[in-house]
Structure formats: C-alpha cells, structure tokens
Amino acid sequence: SQQGEEDPQALSIQEGENATMNCSYKTSINNLQWYRQNSGRGLVHLILIRSNEREKHSGRLRVTLDTSKKSSSLLITASRAADTASYFCAWRSNSGYALNFGKGTSLLVTP
C-alpha cells in the first residue's frame, strides 16, 4: 500500500490555538501537498511543497518537509471554528502520476 501515516488521527482544540498535524510517507517524492475536506465534501487544495523545499507558508498555514525522514507537518495558527475539517497529505512518487493520500487528521476547533 502507498498509504502513509498521519498523526494525530483526531485533534480537538479551542479557537485561537495552533493545530499541528504530521504526515509520513514511504517513497521518494516529487512534491507533497496538503488538502482539506469538510465532512462529506470534496477536496480543497491548501498548499504544495516541493521536494527541494524545507518550509513553506501560506496565510495561517505553515508546512515543513523533511525528505530524510519522509515526513511533513502542517501547522494552522490561530485556529478558527471554520477550520474544522479533515486534513490529508498527498504525494506523488518520482515514478508515478497519481496522488497517494495519507490517512488524514480530523480536526475539531471549538469556539
């Protein structure tokens, strides 16, 4: 299976706190992406980090990538109730075209 691990599987925090989610993958990658999915809905692309990048920022999002450990993290700062969703990392291997997804983290932000 190409599926990686994400931790935590579920995370519950209060508004204003930061949320950190981690992702590990198994293959050499070209890039790694993070997606958000509201319950029962489609995917929303959040951010892409290339294999030669170590950190990337976009608004309240900060993504890191450690290719030596085959891991990535997504930090959401100053969380809001509207951030409640499932978050998935996804990667494309050097030899593939399709995206492979991590198991996801279910984030609950309470007011």
Add this chain to the structure above:
Amino acid sequence: GAVVSQHPSRVICKSGTSVKIECRSLDFQATTMFWYRQFPKKSLMLMATSNEGSKATYEQGVEKDKFLINHASLTLSTLTVTSAHPEDSSFYICSAGLSYEQYFGPGTRLTVT
C-alpha cells in the same frame, strides 16, 4: 480555471443494479483521469488511472469487471459500478490531470440498498 465536475452528486440504487458516475473536466482537456474511493472517516484510496482512448490501469485489489472505467474523450471519464452491493456504498472522487497537477471533482455519494 481547472474545474472538474461529477454527476450525480448523490445516488441511491438497489442491490444488483448498475450505476454510472461521470467525471468531466470543464475548462481543460485531461489525458489522464483518476478514480478514488473513500469510506466514512477514512482516506482516499486510488482505484484506477484512466488514459483517454486506452484501457484503465487498476490498482491491486480493485476488480476491473466490477468497476468499469471508460475515458472516451479528453473531458469525460465514467465509472460504472456493476451489480452493486451494499459494500460498494462509498464516496467516489475523480480527479483530472493537467500539466502534472491533479484537480479533484466534488465527489459522488453512492448508497446501495
């Protein structure tokens, strides 16, 4: 740009019947489309990769005779779940490839009763 649609968004069918799900790239041509399946509270699992004009490539464990994929044009791929069973109930998501990026459809919720 780069919008992908799926139809229907929800479908309920009876056991033993077949159901077709369409995936369309609305404003671009996609030589490659992908089909994923997602169980409740689980991640997306790649089912198959379809290339326009050729047979789909199925992932290990996915029955090609049960999940028929047709990619007849550069903007349309269809997934037909044949002889559906309740265990086929799931959320099916397609994506279309453009310049080595993938754009996802909104998904189709299939319920088999």
